[in-house]
Amino acid sequence: MAGPIDISVRADVKAISRKLSALAQNQLRFATAQALTELAKEVKADEAKNMDRTFRSPRRFTINSLGVQGARKDMLTAKVYVKPIAAKYLTPYEDGGSHVLPGTSKAILNPKNIRLDKNGQLPRKALERLKARKDVYIGPVKSKSGEVNGVWQRIPAKKGRATHLKLLIRFGDALPVNKRLNYRSHAQALVSRRFNAVFGAALARAMATAR
Known part of the structure; x- marks a missing residue:
């Protein structure tokens, strides 16, 4: 779709880390990676439901175009993406404009x-x-x-x-798109709403398995 957006939880993690024990500090990056990956999966599921509500029975190709790239301890970034073909025709539903014509079609x-x-x-x-x-x-x-x-x-x-x-x-002729997915605002709202719970659960799991 249109350009990617960054949703940072750095300030949230930093605020929490100041209150953690030394053992918990050692598990912080692992827990953060787990939490980011879980949040990305939740965003993907929420965006799929959003597509279903917006389009009313969208093609499976459109729903399955959503993907997740998980975070790692050495790369604390998780991504939710739309595969290129679907991203091309879904972009007007976020940023406005006319329907994207399929393939080489001119109508x-x-x-x-x-x-x-x-x-x-x-x-x-x-x-x-x-x-x-x-x-x-x-x-x-x-x-x-x-x-x-x-x-x-x-x-x-x-x-x-x-x-x-x-x-x-x-x-x-290609007609103007009259629906909006608002995927950016949906993603931001979900991350803001779910971060504390998801991170807390991830940290608890990390502490339980710490050696």
């Missing part, structure tokens, strides 16, 4: 008379399959309301009705 595909998948969306590779059919024409057609560009199925003459075209998919 939004607006389904009209075609079976959709269980998410109410055009199945993947549907356009490629339609292009291979002999009863399909792709291009502009003059209609009563003006020229319409899209994917058309040739319907044979039947019961006194002449051969005609049925619009399957209409091509349209």
Whole structure:
């Protein structure tokens, strides 16, 4: 998606560390790494729920595009990221703008008379399959309301009705995005709300296993 954001808990860790025993101090980096990784996993889960609420049955590809890179004792940074392909089309839902057109497409595909998948969306590779059919024409057609560009199925003459075209998919311009994920503010709110509890649990585990 758009540029990454940094959510720092350095001040929180520093404030807590001043109150710890020497043994706890020795376990501090390990506990911090564990806490950061756990928080990143919680952010990922929360962002997945956020996508589900925002898009109402998003594709699994979109949900599965979220990933986590855990922290280590020698690298006290955890990351929640979106894989590049999904990040490209999700960015307008954070920063505004128009829908990102898929692949090399120059138009939004607006389904009209075609079976959709269980998410109410055009199945993947549907356009490629339609292009291979002999009863399909792709291009502009003059209609009563003006020229319409899209994917058309040739319907044979039947019961006194002449051969005609049925619009399957209409091509349209990229439209402005009217929804927002607000993933940055969601992540910040979760980390602020959960840090103390998650860090406390991580430190307790670290102390219990200290040698």
